[in-house]
Amino acid sequence: MLETAVAAALFVGVLAYSLFGGADFGSGFYDLTAGGSRRGAELRTLVDHSIGPVWEANHVWLVYVLVTWWTAFPESFASAMSTLILPLLLALLGIVLRGASFAFRKYAASLAQARLFGAVFATSSVVTPFFFGTVAGAIASGRVPAEGRGDLWTSWLNPTSAFGGVIAVGTCAFLAGCFLTADAARGGQERLAGQLRRRTIGVGLVTGGIVLAALVPLELDAPTLADGLETQAAPLVVASAVAGVATLVLLWRRWFGLARLTAVAAVAAVVSGWGVGQYPWLLVDEVTIADAAGAEATLQALLVAVGIAAVVVLPALAYLYRLTQTEAWSRSEH
Amino acid sequence: MALSLGWHIVLACFGVAFPAIIFTMHLIGLRRGSEHALTLAQRWAKVSAVLFAIGAVSGTVLSFEMGLLWPGLMGTFGDVLGLPFAFEGLAFFLEAIFLGIYLYGWGRMPPKQHLLMVVPMAITGVVGTYCVIAVNAWMNVPTGFRVVDGEVTDIEPWAVLFNPAAFWQFLHMWLAAYMVAGFAIAAVYAVGMLRGRRDARHRLGFTVAMAFASVSAVIQPFVGHLLGGRLAEWQPAKLAAFELATETESPSPLRLGGVLIDGEVRYALDIPYLGSLIARNSFTEPVIGLDEFPADTHPPVNITHLSFQVMVAIGTLLALVAVVYWVMRWRGRELTDHRWFLRFMATGGVLSIVAMEAGWIATEVGRQPWIVQDVMRTPEAAGDNPGLWWLLGATSVVYTAMTIGAVVVLRSMARRWRAGEADLPSPYAPDPAGSEDTGTTSMGTVR
Ligand code: HDD
Ligand code: HEM
Ligand code: HEM
Numbered sequence: 040m041l042e043t044a045v046a047a048a049l050f051v052g053v054l055a056y057s058l059f060g061g062a063d064f065g066s067g068f069y070d071l072t073a074g075g076s077r078r079g080a081e082l083r084t085l086v087d088h089s090i091g092p093v094w095e096a097n098h099v100w101l102v103y104v105l106v107t108w109w110t111a112f113p114e115s116f117a118s119a120m121s122t123l124i125l126p127l128l129l130a131l132l133g134i135v136l137r138g139a140s141f142a143f144r145k146y147a148a149s150l151a152q153a154r155l156f157g158a159v160f161a162t163s164s165v166v167t168p169f170f171f172g173t174v175a176g177a178i179a180s181g182r183v184p185a186e187g188r189g190d191l192w193t194s195w196l197n198p199t200s201a202f203g204g205v206i207a208v209g210t211c212a213f214l215a216g217c218f219l220t221a222d223a224a225r226g227g228q229e230r231l232a233g234q235l236r237r238r239t240i241g242v243g244l245v246t247g248g249i250v251l252a253a254l255v256p257l258e259l260d261a262p263t264l265a266d267g268l269e270t271q272a273a274p275l276v277v278a279s280a281v282a283g284v285a286t287l288v289l290l291w292r293r294w295f296g297l298a299r300l301t302a303v304a305a306v307a308a309v310v311s312g313w314g315v316g317q318y319p320w321l322l323v324d325e326v327t328i329a330d331a332a333g334a335e336a337t338l339q340a341l342l343v344a345v346g347i348a349a350v351v352v353l354p355a356l357a358y359l360y361r362l363t364q365t366e367a368w369s370r371s372e373h
Numbered sequence: 374m375a376l377s378l379g380w381h382i383v384l385a386c387f388g389v390a391f392p393a394i395i396f397t398m399h400l401i402g403l404r405r406g407s408e409h410a411l412t413l414a415q416r417w418a419k420v421s422a423v424l425f426a427i428g429a430v431s432g433t434v435l436s437f438e439m440g441l442l443w444p445g446l447m448g449t450f451g452d453v454l455g456l457p458f459a460f461e462g463l464a465f466f467l468e469a470i471f472l473g474i475y476l477y478g479w480g481r482m483p484p485k486q487h488l489l490m491v492v493p494m495a496i497t498g499v500v501g502t503y504c505v506i507a508v509n510a511w512m513n514v515p516t517g518f519r520v521v522d523g524e525v526t527d528i529e530p531w532a533v534l535f536n537p538a539a540f541w542q543f544l545h546m547w548l549a550a551y552m553v554a555g556f557a558i559a560a561v562y563a564v565g566m567l568r569g570r571r572d573a574r575h576r577l578g579f580t581v582a583m584a585f586a587s588v589s590a591v592i593q594p595f596v597g598h599l600l601g602g603r604l605a606e607w608q609p610a611k612l613a614a615f616e617l618a619t620e621t622e623s624p625s626p627l628r629l630g631g632v633l634i635d636g637e638v639r640y641a642l643d644i645p646y647l648g649s650l651i652a653r654n655s656f657t658e659p660v661i662g663l664d665e666f667p668a669d670t671h672p673p674v675n676i677t678h679l680s681f682q683v684m685v686a687i688g689t690l691l692a693l694v695a696v697v698y699w700v701m702r703w704r705g706r707e708l709t710d711h712r713w714f715l716r717f718m719a720t721g722g723v724l725s726i727v728a729m730e731a732g733w734i735a736t737e738v739g740r741q742p743w744i745v746q747d748v749m750r751t752p753e754a755a756g757d758n759p760g761l762w763w764l765l766g767a768t769s770v771v772y773t774a775m776t777i778g779a780v781v782v783l784r785s786m787a788r789r790w791r792a793g794e795a796d797l798p799s800p801y802a803p804d805p806a807g808s809e810d811t812g813t814t815s816m817g818t819v820r
Contacts, residue, residue: 092473095429099466105436106462110455120441128764131437135430135771142426143778146419148785156778337455340531344459352463355470355493362474 041338043319045111048345050314052107056100057310058214058303061207063094065215067137067164068208069238070157076150081231082219083157087145089222092363094141096356098134103348110341114186122189123177126170126200133167136160165208172207176200179317180261198260202253209246210306216242217286217302221295236290243287250279250309267316275315279308376765377434379730380772384428386729388468389502389547390554391421392494394585399488401581409574413581415479416790417558422476423782427775429469443755446744454508456531461504464497471497502550503543510538513736514607515745538607541600548589548596549729552691555586557722563715570791579718586721587695593688611672611739615681677739680731687728691721 066086073079109116120127136159144156173195180199183189194200216239223232257265268276282305289298319327395417402410436458439446475490482490516536562579604612694717701707744751 092477095426095469096466096473098429098433099462099469102433102436102462102465106455106458109439110459113449113455117445120437124441127437127441131434132767132771134433135775138430138433139427139775139778142423143782146423146782146786148782148789152781152785337453340456341459344456344463348463348466352466352470355467359470359473363477 041335041342042111045107045338045341045345048342049104049107049111050311052100052104053314054307054310056097056104057207057210058306059093059097060100061168061211061306062214062218063090063097064137064164064168065211065213066090066219067161067215068212068242069215069219069235071161071165072238076154081228082235085219085223085226085228085231089219090141091145093359094138096359098138101134107341107345111338115183118186118188119174119178119183122183122191122194123174125191126173126177126195130167130170130174133163133170137163137167165212168207168211169204172202172204173200174203175207175313176203176261179203179264179313181263198256199264202249202256205249206246206253206309209242209249210309212242213239213246213286214302214306217290217295217299220290221299224293224295232295236293236295240287240290243283243290247280247283247287263320264313264316267318268312271318272312272316275308275312279305279312282308376768376772377431377438379733380776381428381431381435382729382733383553383726384424384431385502386550386553387421387424387557388428389498389550390585391417391424392491392498393551394554394558394582395421396488396491396495397585398577398581399491401577403484403488407577409577413574413578416786418476418479419786420783422472423779423786425472427779429465431772432465442761443744445755446749449749450745454511457504457507457511461501464501464504468494468497468501498550499547502547503539506543506546507536507539509736510542511536512743512745513542513740514538538603541596541603545593545596545600545732548593549725549732551585551589552593552725553722553729555582555584555589556691556718556725558582559586560719560722563718563721567712567715567719583695583698583718586691586725587699590688590691590695594685594692597685597688608740611677611736615678615735615739672739672741677735680738681735684728684731684735687724687731691725691728694721 066089070079070083070086073082140156140159140163144153144160147153147156176197176199177183177195180197182194182197216235220232220235220239223235254265254268257268282301286298286301286305289295289301395414398410398417399414401407402414471490471493475487475494478487478490481487514536559579559582562575562582565575566579601612601615604615698714742750
């Protein structure tokens, strides 16, 4: 019971990171494909302004996940880290390059500098979710052993991981597209909003297609997860499909504000589908949540910390998000 | 690990101390209606945006590395020392949130409310520091668990969070952060004054930073002394290495400089009695010599000793300089009118960073061969990753690139500020006066 509560708290972190962090990462996709410096300037400025105030806060969800994991389930953390060292290092590299170059670009002195930092920012934003996706795939397909180290390469170079990676990239871009489109529309940048709308619909169609296509290889490559998806997580799978389609329709009809919500719901359903689908395994086919748990006193203390976080951090976070949506904050910088 | 920590910690110092310094400047600006102070506060906030961003990513690197490089430590003790890390994460969360609000709040919030947004940042910086340091202190003084038949049991996470060494170590680190940030900022303005920019803004920037640096510099030696006082009881071998005490002498001398070559102390200056006096608060109690510990538990003596002394030497020097500066100022002599003083202050930032790094090297290397004192040896904690050298190489390249990027960007910001630009728009397009829209430029206006 205690373990499950902590695992749930951990998973909330994973979910929040996929949604908020994901939307930040995804904006890199549009930045990357915005075109030459003249054509892309407007979009890049929008990206800057949209994620500038929030990306650091969104990023802390990752820290939260790591810390909760190693505190609550230390052995499984150690084995996952040593098995998946390569994709994790690559993701880490992406995070470092992206955060630093984003900050540098904002204050770059010349176009050449801004271009260099921008290219690094955008590229690393696109590839980082891919590696996180492969990590999820590795765990979900039972390739991380309970103790010690699994295979350094095949653990994350396999069908489930590949799909996990691509889906992660796609969902991030889809989320970001919905947010950016809404931001552009709210700021009165009609042309930009129209352009983003088209691209987001395209990304949504492709990603949706891949998610559906993934169900087949999953059946073979990750039977435990596939089984969970067909039984306990089936409602979530349906929900994600419905919300995804609804988002596309809303985008089409230019109801950008609402489309943000359904997009979040769709992605949240995909991610929770994975979590619920593999319950009660922590590392699929290897160790359950109950068996992986660390000391009881620590779990209790951790829940206290999570409780404090809920009381202290969430209101502050809500305040930040609300501020960024107000009229005063939509004004230009000075 | 040491590389990324050594790098992270410099930025962390700014994360801890910069908010309070900015707050003070911003407050001066609002209280006295001083344009200079407000301009400085806003510029510092922009600088801190860059520093915090790379500080945050380097911190993320650390939390990965804890697992990647030390699976033995985290697998065995993850649930012992997780709680401090959890609270640390909480503090960072709040810090990042209010940072976002403050940085983007300029001109978008009522001034008083805007100023208040710095306060949570200053507080969370303190909490965060305490929590990380609590982990490090726990490695020095492990408590809150028992080892029965090789299994870790009876874990008391709260005992780890409030372990006996944590408080003083935290205080020491916290002051160090204020010294690093304060002296580094003061150094920037000292250089400016050396180049002839002696306007009111430069003097104000220097004075506020110097005030923070001075207060912490003067307190630091006392805290350091109290911290060292604990060692005789908890980590005597580390103390012996700090003091280069090869054998127990009663009373012990204070040994300045010196290296151990083939078991002999060379090139040292011994001051009788002072060793006992400083380390043990007594004229007779000895510093236990290294010869009383099994040879396989000796830390690398020379590194430990020399880095300890470098830290103490710099700490003493900076404290003296701070006292002299304010005493002279109080007597009506402004030392910043003298080039030699400015030259010295220009090096103050680097000196305090060196002192801080030396302090870390001293405590870390002095604890060897233990990663958790008397409980776990370092090789047991380390992973057996094959390509570690590659990793180290790649890390060095990335960190070097990031350092260069930061320096280039910060210098260009300063240059444009001097040239009178206030806004620093990012040049996303070759021609700022965007051709498609009439009136608004595509990058001058954000929306
Ligand atoms: C919270 C933890 C923490 C912090 C803040 C630091 N370290 Fe550390 N360091 C460790 C945690 C650690 C460690 C993981 O615990 C190690 C590994 C072996 C050991 O005893 O401690 C270590 C070892 C270690 C070693 C010995 C390596 C060896 O034995 O081969 C050196 C030279 C440093 N560190 C240097 C530093 C520097 C320059 C730091 C700061 C700026 C620093 N450490 C801060
Ligand atoms: C093993 C040791 C450490 C780990 C694992 C660690 C981890 C982290 C992480 C994950 C972050 C990023 C949080 C974010 O995204 O905003 C961070 C930032 C920070 N760390 Fe550390 N840290 C360590 C050592 C330290 C030390 C010794 C200090 C104290 C002086 C410190 C002070 C800070 C501060 C103040 C920040 C916020 C930085 C900023 O925004 O500039 N950290 N750290
Ligand atoms: C005269 C002055 C100083 C004395 C007597 C002193 C004493 C000490 C002692 C005894 C330790 C080891 C603690 C342990 O291993 O448990 C230590 C650690 C350390 N010192 Fe100092 N110190 C002084 C000045 C400074 C200065 C000026 C700085 C930095 C600006 C600094 C930064 C550190 C750091 C970062 C550590 C390691 C972290 C910690 O243990 O908190 N010290 N110092």
